[in-house]
Amino acid sequence: MSEQERIQQLEKENRILQGQLDQIKQRREKKKNVGFWLLKKSSVPLLGIRLKKSINNAINEYKETNTVSVDTVSDVSSNIIWRVTRIGLFGVLITLIPSLILMFQTWLVINQNVLVGNQNALIEAERRSSLVFIMDNLLSDLSEELKYKGSSERNISPVLEARIASLTRAMKPYKYEEDGELIDEKISPEKGQLLFSLIRSNLADQSYREILDASDFSYTYFKDIFLGRGVNLKYINLNHSNLSEVNLPAANLERAELVEANLERINLSDAILKRANFTESNLKYSELLSADLTNAKLYAADLTEADLTEATLWGTKLEDANLTDVILDNVIVHRQDWITYVKDSLDLKGASDIQEKYRVKKQGKQQFVILKK
Known part of the structure; x- marks a missing residue:
C-alpha cells in the first residue's frame, strides 16, 4: 500500500x-x-x-x-x-382522601348489612306466616271435635291438645313490615290469633287448663281487643307480649308470667292477679281497679298514672317500680307504714307525691287502707 x-x-x-x-x-x-x-x-x-x-x-x-x-x-x-x-396543606388533603374513601366504604357496608338483615327478617316472616295454614287446619279439627258436643262436654282429645301446644312453640316471634316499615321488636301475631280462637271456643276447664299449661304464648300480639269478661288465663306464659289497650275485666291471671310485657292502657279491673309476675312490664295508664295483686311481682314495673283504686297490694313486690301519679284511692296494703316504706326504704319514683296526697288507716287486725288526706 x-x-x-x-x-x-x-x-x-x-x-x-x-x-x-x-x-x-x-x-x-x-x-x-x-x-x-x-x-x-x-x-x-x-x-x-x-x-x-x-x-x-x-x-x-x-x-x-x-x-x-x-x-x-x-x-x-x-x-x-x-x-x-x-404543599403541607395539599399533603394533608391527599392523606384525607383514603380516609374518606374508607368511611364511604364503611357506610356502604353498614347499609348493606341493614338491607340484608331486613331481607332475612322478611324471609323469616314469610316462613313463620306459613304456619297460619297449619293453624287453620288445626282450628278446623277443633271445630269438628266440638261440633256435636254440648256445653258441658267440651273437652277435646289429648292428641289435639298436644298439637295446639306444639304449634304455639313452633310459632317463633319475628319482625314484619307495618305501615311500610319494619317493626322494632319481634312479636307473633299468629299466637294472638290462636289464643283468641281458643278463648272463643269455650273449651271445658280441663282441656283449656291442659293446653295453657303445655303451651308457650310468649311474644303474643294483642292490641285494642275485647277478650270477654272473666277469661281464665291462669298460669299462662305471656312474657314479652303486647297486650296494650286490651280489655280483660275480671280475668284470672293468677301466677301468670308477664315479664317485660307491654300492658299500656290495659283494662284489668276486678282481675285476679295473685302472684303474677309483672317484672319490668309496662303498665302505664292501665286500669287496675279492684284488682287483686296479692304477692304479685312488680319489680321495675312502670305504673305511671295507673288507676289502682280499691286494688289489693297485700305483699306486692314493688322494688324499683315507677309510681309516678298513680291513683291509690282505698287501696288495701299489709303494713301501716306502707307509704313511708315505699318512699324511704324502696325510694320509688312518685313516692314523695304519694306521701303528700295519701295516708294509711288501719281497717282490720292486719289490714290497712290508703285514703286521701
Whole structure:
C-alpha cells in the first residue's frame, strides 16, 4: 500500500469516528434538553412561579454583583415558607382522601348489612306466616271435635291438645313490615290469633287448663281487643307480649308470667292477679281497679298514672317500680307504714307525691287502707 492510499484510509476512518462522536454528542444534547425541559416543567408545580422567579432573580443578582441583597433573600425565604405551607396543606388533603374513601366504604357496608338483615327478617316472616295454614287446619279439627258436643262436654282429645301446644312453640316471634316499615321488636301475631280462637271456643276447664299449661304464648300480639269478661288465663306464659289497650275485666291471671310485657292502657279491673309476675312490664295508664295483686311481682314495673283504686297490694313486690301519679284511692296494703316504706326504704319514683296526697288507716287486725288526706 502506498503512502497516499494509507493517508486516504486514515482520513476515511477519521470521518467515521467523527460521525460516531457527533451522534454521541447529539444524543447527550438531546438528553440534556429533555432533562432541562422536565426540570423546567416540574419546577413550576413543585416550586411555584413566585418561588422560581425569586430564585432566578437571586442567581442573576449574584452573577452580576457577586452578592445578594437582603430584600432578595427575604423574598426567596418568604416564598419558600409560603410554598412549604401550601404543599403541607395539599399533603394533608391527599392523606384525607383514603380516609374518606374508607368511611364511604364503611357506610356502604353498614347499609348493606341493614338491607340484608331486613331481607332475612322478611324471609323469616314469610316462613313463620306459613304456619297460619297449619293453624287453620288445626282450628278446623277443633271445630269438628266440638261440633256435636254440648256445653258441658267440651273437652277435646289429648292428641289435639298436644298439637295446639306444639304449634304455639313452633310459632317463633319475628319482625314484619307495618305501615311500610319494619317493626322494632319481634312479636307473633299468629299466637294472638290462636289464643283468641281458643278463648272463643269455650273449651271445658280441663282441656283449656291442659293446653295453657303445655303451651308457650310468649311474644303474643294483642292490641285494642275485647277478650270477654272473666277469661281464665291462669298460669299462662305471656312474657314479652303486647297486650296494650286490651280489655280483660275480671280475668284470672293468677301466677301468670308477664315479664317485660307491654300492658299500656290495659283494662284489668276486678282481675285476679295473685302472684303474677309483672317484672319490668309496662303498665302505664292501665286500669287496675279492684284488682287483686296479692304477692304479685312488680319489680321495675312502670305504673305511671295507673288507676289502682280499691286494688289489693297485700305483699306486692314493688322494688324499683315507677309510681309516678298513680291513683291509690282505698287501696288495701299489709303494713301501716306502707307509704313511708315505699318512699324511704324502696325510694320509688312518685313516692314523695304519694306521701303528700295519701295516708294509711288501719281497717282490720292486719289490714290497712290508703285514703286521701
